[in-house]
Structures are given as C-alpha cells and as structure tokens.
Amino acid sequence: MFDEGVIKFSCEWQKTEPLAFSGLETLMGWRDRIFAAGLIGLYPNGIGYGNISLKLTDSSFIISGTQTGHLLHTEPQHYTLVDRWDIDRNSLHCTGPIKASSESLTHAAVYTLDSTIQAIVHGHSAALWQQYLNVLPTTRASVPYGTPAMAYEMGRLFQEEGLAQKRCLVMAGHEDGLLAFGETLEQAATTLLALKQL
Structure with missing residues (x-):
C-alpha cells in the first residue's frame, strides 16, 4: 500500500477557481456520508483514500481531487472536471482548483462501458475487502x-x-479497494454502503 493515492497517469491540469455545476451539493453530501462510514479517509501514514465522481456528459465528469480523503467535509475547491482522457496513453486532462483523483482513469473507463452509469464511488475497507x-x-x-x-x-x-448487474467490485490488486456505480449518486453510494449492512 506504499504507493496508495499516488497519481500514476500523466495529468494535464488546468488550474482554475472552484467550479460551479448542478449537483455539486448532492455530490459533496454523499461524499461526506461515505467518509462518515469510514470508506473514504486517511491511512496512518498520511495517505488519503477513496473518491467519488458524477458524470456530466459522455466525455466529462466531476471527481473529488487527489488527497482529499482526510477531509471531514468537502467544499467546491476539492472537486475538478475531467474533460479528456486517453487510457492507452495513460493520460487525462482536468480543469479545476485541484488535480483529479488517482483513480480517475478507472472512473473514465467505467463511464465509457455503459451510458446509464452516472456516478461512481471508490472506497476502502479491509473488512469488506476480505x-x-x-x-x-x-x-x-x-x-x-x-x-x-x-x-x-x-x-x-x-x-x-x-x-x-452487480454494480460493485473488489480490487484484488488494490488492497482494501472497492468500487460501486449507479444510475444516480444515491444508487452508487447506497450500493457501497449496503455492503456494511450485509
């Protein structure tokens, strides 16, 4: 887990003021609920984990920024717009006040697989992972x-x-990592949160 939270892709970042978009309050609210459940957070070594995104168009999504896992509550400056990516070249472009999360390419890939997917949540839990x-x-x-x-x-x-159909997966090569998605933020988040109840 020593490389946890490290951006492994080439990130072209256009730094701007915080973005304004429809759904930001809802996105921040669900992110904070997932943080409260312990699925987004900070490891003892100071590295943050977990992220959340919301699809805006077929070629763009808003995602929580890199190393925001330690924040109890997020604000607009903790989100960025991913508006271009190339999986083969391991690169993406983001616009906003912060660089995109280290899992942004995975989010991009999931969005391109099914047009009905509108939101993705990536969390960590050793117990749920096992x-x-x-x-x-x-x-x-x-x-x-x-x-x-x-x-x-x-x-x-x-x-x-x-x-x-299952809308949730385990990342065997990414210790503690789980990912869920849905047609809405609520569906994506509750799919992940429901694992704690089973």
Missing part, C-alpha cells in the same frame, strides 16, 4: 490501481463477471 474478495466481481491481483490495466480490467468484469 469478505467480498472473489465473491463480488474481482479484478485480477496482478492489476495495480490507477493504471491502464485497471481501466481495461473494468471491461473484462463487465463481460465475464456480470459487473453491470
């Missing part, structure tokens, strides 16, 4: 987070493991 490893659709252990390989792994899970 409980659902190879029970829910699970990425290969050899695939590290934040890489083109992880982005392509999303497609494999859609094709081979019924990810579209």
Whole structure:
C-alpha cells in the first residue's frame, strides 16, 4: 500500500477557481456520508483514500481531487472536471482548483462501458475487502490501481463477471479497494454502503 493515492497517469491540469455545476451539493453530501462510514479517509501514514465522481456528459465528469480523503467535509475547491482522457496513453486532462483523483482513469473507463452509469464511488475497507474478495466481481491481483490495466480490467468484469448487474467490485490488486456505480449518486453510494449492512 506504499504507493496508495499516488497519481500514476500523466495529468494535464488546468488550474482554475472552484467550479460551479448542478449537483455539486448532492455530490459533496454523499461524499461526506461515505467518509462518515469510514470508506473514504486517511491511512496512518498520511495517505488519503477513496473518491467519488458524477458524470456530466459522455466525455466529462466531476471527481473529488487527489488527497482529499482526510477531509471531514468537502467544499467546491476539492472537486475538478475531467474533460479528456486517453487510457492507452495513460493520460487525462482536468480543469479545476485541484488535480483529479488517482483513480480517475478507472472512473473514465467505467463511464465509457455503459451510458446509464452516472456516478461512481471508490472506497476502502479491509473488512469488506476480505469478505467480498472473489465473491463480488474481482479484478485480477496482478492489476495495480490507477493504471491502464485497471481501466481495461473494468471491461473484462463487465463481460465475464456480470459487473453491470452487480454494480460493485473488489480490487484484488488494490488492497482494501472497492468500487460501486449507479444510475444516480444515491444508487452508487447506497450500493457501497449496503455492503456494511450485509
């Protein structure tokens, strides 16, 4: 876990003032609920984990910024717009007051797999990770987070493991990592939060 939270892609960042967009308050509210549940947070070594995104168009989404996991509450300056990406080249472009999360390419890949997906939540939990490893659709252990390989792994899970129906996965090569998505922020967040209730 020593490289946790490190951006592994080439990030072209256009720094701007905080963005204003419809749905920001809802996005921040769900992010803070996931933080309160312990699925977004900070490891003892000071590295943050977990992120949340909301699709705006077929080619753009808003995502929480890198290293915001420690924040009890987020504000507009903690979100950025990802408006261009190239998985093959391991690169993306973001516009906003902060660089995009280290899992942004994975979010981009999931959004391109199914046009009905409008929101994604990535959280961490050692207990849930161990409980659902190879029970829910699970990425290969050899695939590290934040890489083109992880982005392509999303497609494999859609094709081979019924990810579209289950809407939640475990990242075997990204210790403690889980990811959920949905047609709304509420559906994505409650899919992940529901694992704690089962």
